[in-house]
Amino acid sequence: MTDEDAFRGIARTLAWFCPDLWPQLQTQHVADSTGHCRPCYSHATSAPMWPCRLRLLADEAGRLSGLGKGAPRRPG
Numbered sequence: 001m002t003d004e005d006a007f008r009g010i011a012r013t014l015a016w017f018c019p020d021l022w023p024q025l026q027t028q029h030v031a032d033s034t035g036h037c038r039p040c041y042s043h044a045t046s047a048p049m050w051p052c053r054l055r056l057l058a059d060e061a062g063r064l065s066g067l068g069k070g071a072p073r074r075p076g
């Protein structure tokens with residue numbers, strides 16, 4: 001199983017079993033003024049650049065559900 005397979009598997013689980021969760025993640029995990037994801041901030045690691053892994057998961061779950069805002073486009 002590749003990372004991509006694992007990612008899709010988790011996204012599918014979210015889409016099917018947690019239909020209330022991924023829209024919340026899409027709402028919460030947005031870029032701040034510096035382009036970082038504030039909800040993902042921790043004292044151990046600084047906030048990751050947006051879109052963070054959780055946002056990408058939520059977007060993929062939304063895409064699989066045929067709802068949601070769709071995955072943010074990344075060059076490449």
Ligand SMILES: [Zn+2]
Nearest residue numbers: 029037040052
């Ligand atoms: Zn995040």
